[in-house]
Amino acid sequence: MPQTREAPLYSTLSPTDVRSVIIGLMLAILLGALDQTIVSVSLPMMAADLQGVDLLAWVVSGYLIAVAVATPIYGKLGDLYGRRVMLSSAIIIFLLTSIASAMAPSMPFLVGARILQGLGGGGLISVAQAIIADVVAPRDRGRYQGYISAAFAVASVTGPVAGGLLTTYLSWRWVFWINLPLGLVALLSSRRALALLPVPNVKRPIDFLGAVLLIVGLATLLIGITRVGQGAAWLDPLNSKLFGVTLAALLAFYWQERRAEEPIVPLRMFSNRTVNVSCAILFIAFIEVVSLSVLIPLRLQMLTKAGADGSALQLVPLSLAIPSGAYIGGRLMTHLGRYKHLQMFGALLVPVAVLGLAFLPPDAALPTMVCMAITGLGIGLQLPTSTVAVQNAVEHRYVGIATAVSAFCRSLGAAMGIAVLMALLLAALQADAPASAAGFSGAEIIKVLIGDAQVHVDAMIKAQLAGSAVEAFRKIFSVAAGIGFVAFVLSTLVRDEALGERTPVERPRPAH
Missing domain, CATH: 1.20.1250.20 (MFS general substrate transporter like domains)
Structure with a gap:
């Protein structure tokens, strides 16, 4: 059934206000995107230092899976409680887990810290992109999405170089410590800029069961796919179990979203x-x-x-x-x-x-x-x-x-x-x-x-x-x-x- 669309109210942010918001968003996105690339060059040194070559691929894969799983959850919570608070919480989670990653005493601890860091990274990217729709008219959004793409490009080009220099001249741990000054600047800048955004002042129920089912379904799917990319057979015993859980969780998620008062993903x-x-x-x-x-x-x-x-x-x-x-x-x-x-x-x-x-x-x-x-x-x-x-x-x-x-x-x-x-x-x-x-x-x-x-x-x-x-x-x-x-x-x-x-x-x- 097609959606019925309300006649919207309209924002009156000035061009200067919009520019301030976009700069804050680009800093936040740069922070999240940089951590997808800066780690790659440092992986051999991490493995040598922490004695965990067998878990090395999961330092990157764990982060990316968590980013993907967190993305829709943050998107919905931003709709419910306002983008400013969700973006700030994502940055804080990202910074705390960066400290944990930098101080990791073992490879399993580092993988766990990176998974939690991905939860913050997913919020950084998804909430920031949604904010553009709050402050920019549809006709102008493409131009600002281009600026956001530029932030991703800077991260993809400078990330490996920065990671190599930090690892060579300081330590691989500095690829995480460097997030602290960048993250604090992004946090202060984005909070000041996003104070201009309206905050929803109505309380709506949270679909906790839907969120849990979605997390389980997406996480098992992505872990299985990642294992295939690392050489496992599509239907080896572990992947068969993972994909079985994926199917069951997503079917249950579909059932839950059809009956939920405020679904995580409106079908x-x-x-x-x-x-x-x-x-x-x-x-x-x-x-x-x-x-x-x-x-x-x-x-x-x-x-x-x-x-x-x-x-x-x-x-x-x-x-x-x-x-x-x-x-x-x-x-x-x-x-x-x-x-x-x-x-x-x-x-x-x-x-x-x-x-x-x-x-x-x-x-x-x-x-x-x-x-x-x-x-x-x-x-x-x-x-x-x-x-x-x-x-x-x-x-x-x-x-x-x-x-x-x-x-x-x-x-x-x-x-x-x-x-x-x-x-x-x-x-x-x-x-x-x-x-x-x-x-x-x-x-x-x-x-x-x-x-x-x-x-x-x-x-x-x-x-x-x-x-x-x-x-x-x-x-x-x-x-x-x-x-x-x-x-x-x-x-x-x-x-x-x-x-x-x-x-x-x-x-x-x-x-x-």
Whole structure:
């Protein structure tokens, strides 16, 4: 059933007020996004210091899973109790767990601290993005979403560099200590700026059971997917149990949300086609982002003499083009007052460019970088247009949870995309292997071609494996291009709605 939409009230924040709020939000988002990248370079030193190589992957995965799980919860609580208090609480949780991470005496303690830190990080990002819808008119939101994308870009570029410098010259613990001054500035700046926002003055019931079921369902799903990405079989005994719990919890969550007075995720929101399609487009966009970020360097290191530094260099066009595309898309959306055709154009660029990657030789550095830049531009165009489309399609009182659901779809796409495509790559490497290497698994073939000292094969066999690996990567990039084309087909289904030019503020409603 379509939603009925109230006539909204409107905000009267001045441009100076809006600018103050946006600066506070960018600091908060930079804090949360930076911690997704700054840790990566420090992982070997953490493992050596804390004697826990077997848990190393969970230092990153635990954080990302917690971010994804926390996102919809924070979105709904922001709708109920106001964004200012929820953003402040997220920053405080983030800072306290940063201290715990910096002082970790063992690897299990560090993983636990990182999971709790992810709960704060999820709030930082989801609440901050929802606040934009509180202070900016729909027509202008794209421009400001572009600024937010720039904060993510700064984090992705500076995070590994900062992490490397801190680890080399101080200690890996400083990648967490550095959060304290940054977080305090973000906390003070955002609280001062967000004092301008209205606070809901009605009390509504909290759907605690729905929140617990959602957390259990999402956590088990993401843990299972993450294990697949780390080499486990999709339906090994532990994953079978995890996915069984996921199914049971999400079915129970659906039942609970249908009967709850104030559901955590209002299901009627999904009766809106624009919400469904735009969330699916964001899901696919992040399948492409994360998959290419892993597959391009892997192909280079397996099939050329490029090391980790050289292969990382080919990701620079993607990293720079995504925020550039988001900024351009946001500005054009503000100018045109519509989003559909920008969304469609971005969704078309991606499969075309990724298909180009499939048929380029691994050592064709310049054409590869051009295709990566076009892919990043296409993804960037989809980010603000899809986020604004979701916000524009729901009642203002659901903006927080709608924004959070779209952010969760991005996280889920990132997790599922790399798990699925890496599993397909391992299968393709094994299937395409020459008869002389028929007993090799996909993982062993990767080790051989990267030059793992523990795996010794004849030079001729290695050359044959390289030839078969070229074909395997061609198949995987073709699959990725096909997935990208699905986003283009979906974008044609989005309604071409005009964006309003005034900023809505939720109309007070009586308590139940």
